[in-house]
Amino acid sequence: DAGVIQSPRHEVTEMGQEVTLRCKPISGHNSLFWYRQTMMRGLELLIYFNNNVPIDDSGMPEDRFSAKMPNASFSTLKIQPSEPRDSAVYFCASSWGLASQETQYFGPGTRLLVL
Amino acid sequence: GEDVEQSLFLSVREGDSSVINCTYTDSSSTYLYWYKQEPGAGLQLLTYIFSNMDMKQDQRLTVLLNKKDKHLSLRIADTQTGDSAIYFCAESGGNTGGFKTIFGAGTRLFVKA
Numbered sequence: 001d002a003g004v005i006q007s008p009r010h011e012v013t014e015m016g017q018e019v020t021l022r023c024k025p026i027s028g029h030n031s032l033f034w035y036r037q038t039m040m041r042g043l044e045l046l047i048y049f050n051n052n053v054p055i056d057d058s059g060m061p062e063d064r065f066s067a068k069m070p071n072a073s074f075s076t077l078k079i080q081p082s083e084p085r086d087s088a089v090y091f092c093a094s095s096w097g098l099a100s101q102e103t104q105y106f107g108p109g110t111r112l113l114v115l
Numbered sequence: 116g117e118d119v120e121q122s123l124f125l126s127v128r129e130g131d132s133s134v135i136n137c138t139y140t141d142s143s144s145t146y147l148y149w150y151k152q153e154p155g156a157g158l159q160l161l162t163y164i165f166s167n168m169d170m171k172q173d174q175r176l177t178v179l180l181n182k183k184d185k186h187l188s189l190r191i192a193d194t195q196t197g198d199s200a201i202y203f204c205a206e207s208g209g210n211t212g213g214f215k216t217i218f219g220a221g222t223r224l225f226v227k228a
Contacts, residue, residue: 004157042220043158043203056215091157103148104216106157 004107006092012113018080021110024073025094033104034067034077035091043091049075050097082114119219121204126225133191135222137204142185145208149178149189152201152221161189161202191224199226 005024013019025032033048047057052069060067064083069075079086089109095102121137139147145166150158164171164178164187171178177190191198201221 043218045215048215093157103160103163104158106159108155108157 004092004094004105006090006107006110008110009108010111010113012115013082014115015083016081017114018078019082019086019112019114021077021079021090021092021112023075023077023092023107025075025092026105027073029094029096029105030072031095031097031102032069032075033093033095034075035093035106036088037091037109038088046077079112082112084114087112087114119204119206119217121202121219121222123220124223124225126227127194128227129194129196131194133189133194133198133224133226135189135191135202135204135224137187137189137219137222139185139187139204139206139217141206141217142182143208144206146206147178147180147187148203148205148207148216149176149187150203150205150218152203154200158203166208194224194226196226196228199224 007022031050034046036044036046046059047067048055049069065079067077089111091106091109093104093106095104118140127133146163148163149161151161152158162173162176162178164180169180175192179188201223203221204219205216207216
């Protein structure tokens, strides 16, 4: 298996632009997680899905952030409009299920820089 | 709310043992994990321990869990330069976290040749 795939790997954009990050989970995994990592705040869980349904989006910072999972093999995280403070590495992770022992497999991340 | 804390930096010499410590607040946590993040990469699970265990050993890695003190440690024997990375402690299954995995801020391990 190729593992969790994220695209793009790097994104540089200007403040006010829309940014769309993409994720393909491992085939067969039914849970998907979006995280944001910064030096100041560490690793933050933004939202997670189970069977394509958002379960908890309490970590989404504000209305500028939205996430969708239209099918079991694809998810997007959108920021509109983007701001410089959104600059971070965004990770997608997937797991077999939501049971507490299920290992999360992380993608390589998308490094976002908003100028 | 639930919290996982760990020191930010650790520096060791190649060949020495590294011990990375972590404390957590949710006494009902079921699973405790150590993840490793190499530069430019995502987190990768190293090992995990179930809350009813005291110790788990896997080759050069030893995990110790003190449930009474809510303290978790990761010992890396014969540390190599390739072990230089950020190590994240995490917990899940607790009453407050539920299905979430709660991560610490990560300990950056520097291995000097």
